[in-house]
Amino acid sequence: ITEVCGAKRVGYFGPAQFYIALKLIAAAQSGLPVRIESIKNELPLPRFMAMKNDSEIRYGNPAEPHGVKFQVPHATLEKNSYKRTDEGDKQEPKSPPASPICSPPASPSSYQRTPLSYGYSKSRNGLEQQHGAAYEVRHSTHQQDGPASGNYGAKSARACSTLNRSLSAEREPPDSSAHYADDPWRITEEQRDYYVNQFRSLQPDLNAFISGSVAKNFFTKSKLPIPELSHIWELSDVDCDGALTLAEFCAAFHLVVARKNGYQLPETLPETLLPDYLQAASLKPIHDCVLFDSYSEPLPGSQQTRDFNRPEKTSAEEVPDNSGLIKDTSKDDKQGIQIFVVLLSVKFYVFFFSFSVAQESIALRARPRSRSYSSTSIEDAMKKGEEPPTPPPRPQKSHSRASSLDLNKIFQQNAQAARSGWLPPPPPALPPRPSVTQAEQVSEVELHPQMTRPPSQTEENSSAKKEAVLTQPPSKPVRRKFRTETQVLENPELSPTINVTSSLSAVKPHLPVQKQSSKQKRAIQTAIRKNKEANAVLARLNSELQQQLKVRNALKNHNGKARLQSLL
Amino acid sequence: MAVCIAVIAKENYPLYIRSVPTESELKFHYTVHTSLDVVDEKISAMGKALVDQRDLYLGLLYPTEDYKVYGYVTNSKVKFVMVVDSSNTALRDNEIRSMFRKLHNSYTDIMCNPFYNPGDRIHSRAFDNMVTSMMMQVC
Numbered sequence: 001i002t003e004v005c006g007a008k009r010v011g012y013f014g015p016a017q018f019y020i021a022l023k024l025i026a027a028a029q030s031g032l033p034v035r036i037e038s039i040k041n042e043l044p045l046p047r048f049m050a051m052k053n054d055s056e057i058r059y060g061n062p063a064e065p066h067g068v069k070f071q072v073p074h075a076t077l078e079k080n081s082y083k084r085t086d087e088g089d090k091q092e093p094k095s096p097p098a099s100p101i102c103s104p105p106a107s108p109s110s111y112q113r114t115p116l117s118y119g120y121s122k123s124r125n126g127l128e129q130q131h132g133a134a135y136e137v138r139h140s141t142h143q144q145d146g147p148a149s150g151n152y153g154a155k156s157a158r159a160c161s162t163l164n165r166s167l168s169a170e171r172e173p174p175d176s177s178a179h180y181a182d183d184p185w186r187i188t189e190e191q192r193d194y195y196v197n198q199f200r201s202l203q204p205d206l207n208a209f210i211s212g213s214v215a216k217n218f219f220t221k222s223k224l225p226i227p228e229l230s231h232i233w234e235l236s237d238v239d240c241d242g243a244l245t246l247a248e249f250c251a252a253f254h255l256v257v258a259r260k261n262g263y264q265l266p267e268t269l270p271e272t273l274l275p276d277y278l279q280a281a282s283l284k285p286i287h288d289c290v291l292f293d294s295y296s297e298p299l300p301g302s303q304q305t306r307d308f309n310r311p312e313k314t315s316a317e318e319v320p321d322n323s324g325l326i327k328d329t330s331k332d333d334k335q336g337i338q339i340f341v342v343l344l345s346v347k348f349y350v351f352f353f354s355f356s357v358a359q360e361s362i363a364l365r366a367r368p369r370s371r372s373y374s375s376t377s378i379e380d381a382m383k384k385g386e387e388p389p390t391p392p393p394r395p396q397k398s399h400s401r402a403s404s405l406d407l408n409k410i411f412q413q414n415a416q417a418a419r420s421g422w423l424p425p426p427p428p429a430l431p432p433r434p435s436v437t438q439a440e441q442v443s444e445v446e447l448h449p450q451m452t453r454p455p456s457q458t459e460e461n462s463s464a465k466k467e468a469v470l471t472q473p474p475s476k477p478v479r480r481k482f483r484t485e486t487q488v489l490e491n492p493e494l495s496p497t498i499n500v501t502s503s504l505s506a507v508k509p510h511l512p513v514q515k516q517s518s519k520q521k522r523a524i525q526t527a528i529r530k531n532k533e534a535n536a537v538l539a540r541l542n543s544e545l546q547q548q549l550k551v552r553n554a555l556k557n558h559n560g561k562a563r564l565q566s567l568l
Numbered sequence: 569m570a571v572c573i574a575v576i577a578k579e580n581y582p583l584y585i586r587s588v589p590t591e592s593e594l595k596f597h598y599t600v601h602t603s604l605d606v607v608d609e610k611i612s613a614m615g616k617a618l619v620d621q622r623d624l625y626l627g628l629l630y631p632t633e634d635y636k637v638y639g640y641v642t643n644s645k646v647k648f649v650m651v652v653d654s655s656n657t658a659l660r661d662n663e664i665r666s667m668f669r670k671l672h673n674s675y676t677d678i679m680c681n682p683f684y685n686p687g688d689r690i691h692s693r694a695f696d697n698m699v700t701s702m703m704m705q706v707c
Contacts, residue, residue, distance in 0.1 A: 212680070212681075212682030213682055215682060216682035216683055226683055227691055229683045230681055230683035230684060230691070230692070231692075231693060233681045233682065233683055234677075234681055234692055234693065234694050237680065237681070240676075240677040240680050241680060242679075242680035242681075242682065267693065
């Protein structure tokens with residue numbers, strides 16, 4: 001039988017070989033000659049000796065050896081095995097794992113186990129079971145351990161049950177599955193989707209990292225022993241930074257799943273689980289995406305979407321540092337995924353931005369090695385000459401400005417306003433800004449839309465109309481700080497003074513107009529506070545600009561290098 | 569090519585010790601143990617200076633007729649001790665330093681593993697492989 005089905009030839013039992021072999025067994029037991037043609041007949045299931053293991057008794061008949069279907073005894077299904085409906089009806093078969101070195105069945109007992117294990121649909125715990133022996137037999141079947149005590153916990157049970165369901169599902173004809181070369185270390189589409197969803201449950205931004213402790217808790221739920229988990233981590237954390245990217249996470253998860261299904265962990269990471277490989281794979285269209293329908297955006301579009309991303313972020317988040325930092329933390333090799341996240345559907349505009357601010361803090365927290373752990377702070381501080389982690393971003397500026405405005409609310413409002421597509425053109429109405437030069441106005445107009453939009457949104461939605469207006473002047477000067485530094489060459493002399501005067505003048509007319517309501521009083525107070533902050537900033541800026549002014553004057557007047565140096 | 573490599577924790581208990589499998593393994597363990605005194609001496613001697621200025625590589629701790637012992641300490645007081653056979657054509661200082669650097673790098677990689685609790689024995693296979701590559705090949 002082994003020879004006829006082809007296992008001898010290829011050296012292992014792929015699914016094709018296995019199915020044929022089982023069919024031939026059935027044929028032989030029915031008295032038919034063992035030949036390839038025999039499998040064409042309609043045959044009863046092959047009969048195997050009863051096993052002592054109660055799990056096998058429960059599972060009853062082995063799976064039908066016909067090359068396509070597998071019966072899954074329903075009694076054996078765990079309650080939660082089908083709960084993950086978002087897996088959908090992933091009928092894609094899991095690429096059948098096979099160990100290329102496995103030998104044809106030596107003993108009938110071990111052989112019997114495998115068809116029965118095919119019928120298993122539970123997720124199991126790794127190690128206690130009889131599959132210590134079964135490991136050696138290692139057919140191309142999906143060997144799963146017997147029902148053991150541990151329950152993985154909902155998540156991984158579902159992972160394995162997904163695999164199981166795919167086992168039990170309709171299978172493609174053997175020829176197309178040969179494409180995967182029976183590689184247990186290759187991640188199928190449905191597995192990938194599952195892993196991505198799991199990643200998302202731990203870390204909403206697909207570009208950010210899962211920190212070590214979070215991942216540790218997650219994988220500990222799998223009830224694998226710690227040394228094994230430690231080894232899995234070692235294998236999958238390729239850049240050894242104590243955090244898992246999406247690709248690394250998929251690899252780790254896949255290894256956990258494989259381990260729970262009885263595969264020995266490899267010594268080195270298989271090529272198909274390398275992050276580079278996985279990322280290249282992830283850039284292909286991913287189907288069945290639950291949340292994002294633009295996953296299939298091709299990579300060439302990445303560049304423009306990145307640029308698109310940038311202004312989108314700058315405008316909505318209103319601090320240029322933020323966008324820089326987000327790009328930084330996202331690590332350019334995750335471009336593909338980043339694009340998917342950011343892409344056009346406005347639905348995830350909200351999603352992304354409501355998380356983005358949290359994201360960068362999480363990502364920044366997760367990324368540097370020295371921040372991952374609580375107990376190893378000293379040792380972590382001493383890494384191999386790695387520079388200190390990037391300082392926390394400066395969104396405090398935006399936060400301080402917007403402390404009376406909820407960022408999330410703003411972005412959601414923004415998104416709601418932007419339902420129709422890209423953000424609407426900036427509202428033309430601006431608070432009066434007397435004595436502003438043309439250049440200033442142009443820059444202001446650019447700045448204002450980004451800032452007036454959130455304030456205008458709050459205007460619409462909250463009764464603190466004045467609050468919004470009041471927060472405008474302080475926000476603009478703060479914003480201006482970044483802009484004028486780039487524009488300082490254009491009109492250095494005018495900007496600082498005008499800035500100060502205009503902001504002050506803008507503030508003054510508003511104050512007397514205030515009505516005396518408690519809410520507005522509070523608003524006034526916050527506005528006053530902000531104004532003070534803004535003034536401080538402006539004063540600083542002023543002095544800097546004065547300094548620069550002096551330098552420029554010195555240059556203009558050709559006062560000589562020495563004088564210039566003394567100024568600098 | 570080292571004969572014995574040991575990683576000692578801050579509290580002076582071994583996290584990892586591995587010798588070339590000869591009969592006198594215990595002797596190597598004793599050697600490492602006694603060399604800890606020398607390490608402490610060196611650390612305290614330099615303690616007056618700022619920690620930054622202290623070199624991680626301690627150099628030759630003490631030579632015996634059969635072998636030499638080199639030391640390396642990290643900023644978190646984790647010590648690496650290496651016993652090298654004297655008969656080996658004198659390994660240059662740079663080579664020893666590079667070996668310690670590799671050890672240090674592997675050690676930090678282990679640290680990154682969230683499943684590793686600092687203070688545990690080191691069981692990492694990657695670390696083992698790296699150490700094996702540095703050990704002498706027993707003929």
